[in-house]
Amino acid sequence: MNWRNRRLLDLFGIQHPVLLAPMAGATNADLVVRVSNAGGLGGLGGAGLKPDKLRRVVRDIKAGTDLPFQVNLFAAETEQLTFPAVIGPEMRDCLEGYHRELGLQGLPEPTGLFGPVAEQLNVLLEEQVPVISFHFGIDQATVEQIHGAGALVICSATTVAEARFLDSVGVDAIIAQGAEAGGHRGTFQGDYRDALIGTLALVPQIVDAVTVPVIAAGGIMDARGLVAALALGASGVQMGTAFLGCQETPITQAWRQQLLSNEADNLVVTSVLSGKPARGIRNRYITELEALDEAMLPYPLQYSLSASLRASAQAQNNPDFLAMWSGQGIGLLKTTTTAELMAELVNGAERLIGTL
Numbered sequence: 001m002n003w004r005n006r007r008l009l010d011l012f013g014i015q016h017p018v019l020l021a022p023m024a025g026a027t028n029a030d031l032v033v034r035v036s037n038a039g040g041l042g043g044l045g046g047a048g049l050k051p052d053k054l055r056r057v058v059r060d061i062k063a064g065t066d067l068p069f070q071v072n073l074f075a076a077e078t079e080q081l082t083f084p085a086v087i088g089p090e091m092r093d094c095l096e097g098y099h100r101e102l103g104l105q106g107l108p109e110p111t112g113l114f115g116p117v118a119e120q121l122n123v124l125l126e127e128q129v130p131v132i133s134f135h136f137g138i139d140q141a142t143v144e145q146i147h148g149a150g151a152l153v154i155c156s157a158t159t160v161a162e163a164r165f166l167d168s169v170g171v172d173a174i175i176a177q178g179a180e181a182g183g184h185r186g187t188f189q190g191d192y193r194d195a196l197i198g199t200l201a202l203v204p205q206i207v208d209a210v211t212v213p214v215i216a217a218g219g220i221m222d223a224r225g226l227v228a229a230l231a232l233g234a235s236g237v238q239m240g241t242a243f244l245g246c247q248e249t250p251i252t253q254a255w256r257q258q259l260l261s262n263e264a265d266n267l268v269v270t271s272v273l274s275g276k277p278a279r280g281i282r283n284r285y286i287t288e289l290e291a292l293d294e295a296m297l298p299y300p301l302q303y304s305l306s307a308s309l310r311a312s313a314q315a316q317n318n319p320d321f322l323a324m325w326s327g328q329g330i331g332l333l334k335t336t337t338t339a340e341l342m343a344e345l346v347n348g349a350e351r352l353i354g355t356l
Contacts, residue, residue, distance in 0.1 A: 001347075003017060008173060008213045008236040011152065012068050013068050016038075016342070016345070017226075018040035018041070018239065019043055020035040020239065020243055021043055021217065021240030022045040022071065023043075023240050023243075024046070024047045024072070025048060025323075026244065026250065026251050028057070030248060031246070031250065032069050034338040035342065037065050037067060038338065038342035039346070042061070042070070043069065043072060043238075044058075044072065046071045046120060047114045048113065049120070051122075054071075054120055058071065058123070058129060068130045069130065069131065070130075070132065070154070071133070072133040072135060073115075073133075074134070074135050075117070076142075077137070078115075078117075078136055078299060078300065081301060082301070085298075090293065091292055091305075092107065094288060095306075095309070098285075098309055099309070102316075108304060110302075111301070111304045112304070113304055121146075125146070128150070128151070129151060131152045131154065132151050132152070134154075134156075137188030137189075138155045144170070147170070153172055154174065154175060155171050155175065156174075156177045157174050157186065158185060158186050159189065160205050162188060162189050167210040167212055172213075174210055174212055175238055176199070176206045176216055176218075176234070177202075178202050178217065179197055180219030181219070181279065182267075182278075183240065183325040183327075184278040185269065185276070185279070192269075199220070202218075203232040203234050207233035208233075213236070214233065215238050216229035216236070216238070217240075220238075221241065222332060222345070223346075223351070223352055224352065225237065227356075230349075240327060245259065245333045245336055245341075246341055249338075252322065253317055254318060255322055255324045259281070260333060264328040267279055267281060268282045271296055272290055272296055272302070273303065274303035274323070275299030276300075279325065279328075280323060280325045280326055283321070285322075306323075
């Protein structure tokens with residue numbers, strides 16, 4: 001396939017303008033290697049990996065491919081925990097009831113889950129990861145630190161204002177995260193509810209507002225979405241939900257079954273899972289916690305409350321208490337392999353472009 005817009009391809013040194021979204025908890029070394037070896041940019045969600053584990057996974061990736069890949073971290077501001085964390089009586093009763101139901105011990109104390117970002121970033125720089133991406137924003141000093149080590153840096157934006165800021169601090173490319181996207185909203189300026197802008201509207205506005213290549217994300221599931229994003233001026237796409245249908249993706253069978261049996265109208269953007277707004281499949285946990293007349297704990301303390309619940313639910317293949325992130329393209333999800341998905345994206349785009 002002869003891609004006419006080569007800004008992203010030449011920047012990253014990849015063959016096709018397709019990025020695997022670095023989904024924390026749903027990506028591993030094998031999946032990253034498969035996408036990179038197929039000509040895309042593999043992506044590892046590194047935020048939840050402690051530095052030693054992160055180093056091992058990065059080395060596993062580099063053992064499987066000599067092609068570029070990205071590793072994603074969360075902004076350091078997400079580590080600023082708010083204590084004391086007071087769990088409301090209704091939520092405590094609800095969570096303790098879940099623990100009794102699953103035969104678990106008492107509730108865990110609210111705590112941090114991710115980072116430390118500074119140590120994680122040092123690992124990535126020491127291991128010479130070629131592309132480092134951030135969610136929830138980035139500051140100029142961090143951009144300069146990454147550039148000083150010879151790596152590229154990208155970050156997600158959910159509004160034009162966020163994109164202009166990222167352009168001003170020197171990122172190499174911007175991910176335009178449309179409202180359709182699954183997982184955590186990347187909003188770092190203002191209220192996320194004002195930043196729920198659809199991909200179709202967001203991408204061309206960001207393209208017109210910044211100087212760097214733009215990567216479209218949100219609701220892109222197949223070659224039609226890829227070609228549409230390119231027509232909007234994006235230089236490539238980042239896809240997450242589409243890869244959740246690949247048999248190599250390391251997610252629970254319960255999550256996969258729910259992805260294949262639900263439509264977009266059963267998705268919700270909610271803060272009850274982690275304390276930050278994120279789009280996923282509605283389940284019992286979300287429905288019952290949203291019904292409480294109490295404030296959730298701030299991120300990531302809220303997420304830590306369900307750690308043992310999620311682990312037990314995963315072991316039991318029980319979707320009631322899982323965090324099952326998904327974008328609104330869920331109804332287009334297909335059971336496939338990474339190689340088949342990448343091939344269909346490329347070949348399908350070539351066919352489509354030839355008919356337009």
